[in-house]
Amino acid sequence: MSELKLYNTLSRQKEIFEPIVKNHVGIYVCGPTVYSDVHLGNCRTFISFDIIYRYLKYIGYKVRYVRNITDAGHLEGDRDEGDDKFSKKARLEQLEPMEIVQRYTVGFHKVMDLFNTLPPTIEPTATGHITEQIRMAQQIIDNGYAYVVGGTVYFDVEKYNKEKPYGILTNRKLEDLLEGTRELGGQDEKKGRLDFALWIKAGPEHLMQWPSPWGMGFPGWHIECSAMSEKYLGKQFDIHGGGMDLAATHHTNEIAQSQACYHVSPVRYWIHTNMLTVNGVRMSKSAGNGFLPEELFSGSHPLLDKAYSPMNVRFFMLQTHYRSTLDFSNEALQAAEKGLKRLWEAYETLTGFVPDNVQPSANNMIDTGLDEKVRKLVGEFDENMNDDFNTAKVLASMFELVPVINSIKDKTITVTSLSTDTLTLMQAKFKSYLEDVFGLKAVNEADNxxxxxxxxxxxxxxxxxxxxxxxxxxxxxxxxxxxxxxxxxxxxxxxxxxxxx
RNA sequence: GGUCCUGUGGCCGAGUGGCUAGGCAAAGCUCUGCAAAAGCUUCUACAGCGGUUCGAAUCCGCUCGGGACCUCCA
Structure with missing residues (x-):
């Protein structure tokens, strides 16, 4: 079998995957910020990584899969002075911030369950790791890459950049980044325009705050992932994933923080998933074009003609490579629905075949040409997954096998045209891929x-x-x-x- | 302005320089009491213009179009 290759954002090319510890993989994926419902775009990322996680397990790795829940510290505005998203929502709804967190965390898990994604092996929260974040910020200060101004701790990007390229992940020079930033106003207390907060001083109006060496405050958004990934996966680990939108800022800052703290680049392979679009435009909360999973399952969204099942949507996503944008439309969903039905029915038919152990006679000779074709197509499943998780190509190979399966069913081809080994192999691979790797399951539980x-x-x-x-x-x-x-x-x-x- | 991605047949979408991607839709045929399903067949495209090459959707250049990121978002 070929080696697993994956596209590393850091090098902008496909690389052969080699884990730090043999047979083990540590993977960290940026999870949701639970201050509102997850929309389908968020789900796409988590479904993509679910398949990557499942595939790594399928090829025999022991995987520690960490996906965090951001439940504190994510600021509302674009400056370091805004309120935290949870506080704002809590005030709006007259609830405790933790009630907001609980509601949307439960909702998120429910949706993930409907999509049949496996839970991560560790799902840490930012509020549960305040001390780790404080300790890390302190270490960065001690190492000379952060400074304190009035109870807020800032990361000194320009100083860091003198030693390590800050914009390495997205291939940007500091000067270019500085150009795109506004001038510091008189109100700003940070030294550099690109400096970001590790810890933010809380005012009396902030509902969520904790004591720290710098006074009462709350963590900056980026530090949680650095602190928690280090805690559970180590100072350097194998894979870090997330949506493409996180690369330029969030992940760039994560690299800088970890490097400044531990003097080592934290991640070997960065994987970024592309965006889900609606009419060619990115689905996002701020654009207001988000689809809620519920609206999809019930068909209640004005842009939808009918309801679509979670498995339908999951299959729809599998037909596109994770690094391509995927445009969301009725037509595409309907095409996927029919395709899935056809494929799944063929799979169930295939499962029902009993390998014939009768010795081939003149009447039931093995059709070597067909037998080889089947083996080739089945072999392509692994080849294509190893090529940067190309689920679309795996499905194409499967669809090419559908006529063979249906012809056996219709007795146009006899079961004995295939060797017992080939038939057994095809059955096993279909099951492994459709159920274990792709995480699909029968939509209708007709076993009543x-x-x-x-x-x-x-x-x-x-x-x-x-x-x-x-x-x-x-x-x-x-x-x-x-x-x-x-x-x-x-x-x-x-x-x-x-x-x- | 900077950093990137992208433009594939009616629609959606894979594509490692030479071999039919695939799905959906459409048409014809076979099967069938009819229907559905299924099988077989047809529709063979790569934004435009140049270049490299024996050969390019695939590499290079230019032009035009679309998008993302650079500010919260998976």
């Missing part, structure tokens, strides 16, 4: 025993009617079931099957 009994009864009655050429009765059964969203299909061998829309 009573419902199955009723369906079997209707099928028997219809068969009898058809046998007597009583097509009025047989059509009535089928048509009424269709109206209920149950498709009854006559199979080639005289049997009948059904599926739920």
């Amino acid at each position: 025993a009573k419902l199955q009994g009723v369906m079997q009864l209707l099928i028997d009655i219809r068969k009898e009617a058809k046998g007597k050429k009583d097509f009025v009765t047989s059509d009535k059964i089928r048509n009424q079931l269709t109206a209920l969203g149950i498709a009854l299909k006559d199979e080639k061998d005289g049997g009948m099957s059904y599926s739920f829309d």
Whole structure:
């Protein structure tokens, strides 16, 4: 099998993945800021990393997957003087900040569960790691890369840049970055325009504040990820991920903080996922074009024609590479829905095949050409995932196998055309990929025993009617079931099957 | 202005210089009491203009268009 290659933002090219500790992977992903509902764009990132996490496990790594919950310190405005997002929302709704945090954390977990994403192995919160953040800020001060002004601690970007390239992650020079920044006003207390706060002095109006060596205050946004990733993954770890929008500021600052604190570059591979767009424009909270998962599942959003299931959306996302933007539209979702149905039904059919152990005779010779084609396509699953997690290509290979599966079902091809090994391999790989790596599951839990009994009864009655050429009765059964969203299909061998829309 | 990404057939979308991506839609055929499903077949595109090359969607240059980041956002 080929080696896993992944695109590293730091080098702007695909690199062969080599973990720091053999057989183990440490991965940190920036999680949500829980002051409002997660929208679908947020979900895309977490679903992408869920698949990366699942794949790393699938190829045998022991993975420690840390994804934080930001529940403090994220400022509302673009300056270091705004209120914290939680305080603001809490004041607005007359709630405790922690009630806000709890509500949206629970909501986030519920949505992640609907999308069938696995929980991270550690999910630390910023408020649970205040002392770690204070300690780190202090160390950065002691190392000479931060300074205190009136109870606020600032990171000295220009000093840091003299030793290490500050803009390394997004390939920017400090001078260019400075150009894009406004002049410091008279009110500003920080020395450099790019300096950012590690710790922020709290005023009496701030609802969330903690004691520190510099007085009462709360942590800056970037320090939490540096402190928590170091605590659980070490001073240097394998993979750090997040949305592309975080690279330029948040992740750039994380690198600077960790480097200034521990004198080592914290992350080996930076992975960034691209944005979800609506009509070509990025979905975001501030643009007001966000889709809530609920609106999608219920079809209540004005731009949607109908409801789409979580698995439908997950599949839709798999059809695009994680580093490409993905545009969200009715048409695309409907196409994905039909594609998933076709693929999933083929998968269920495949699962039902029993490998034939009969010795090949003149009548059931193995079709070597077909057998090789199947093996080749199945082999491509791993190859394509190893190529920077190309889920779209894996699905393409799977779809090419669908006609083979359906032809076996229709007896156009005999099961014995494939060797037992090949058939078993195909079954195993489909299961591994669709369920374990892609995290898809059957949309309709049709394994309700009573419902199955009723369906079997209707099928028997219809068969009898058809046998007597009583097509009025047989059509009535089928048509009424269709109206209920149950498709009854006559199979080639005289049997009948059904599926739920 | 700076740093990048991007422009693929009706739509969505993969694409490592030479081999049919794939999905959806559409058309025809087969199967079928009818239908649905399924199978087979058809639709063979790479923004424009130059260049490199035996050969480019893929590399280089220019032009035009779209987007992201540089300020809170996955």
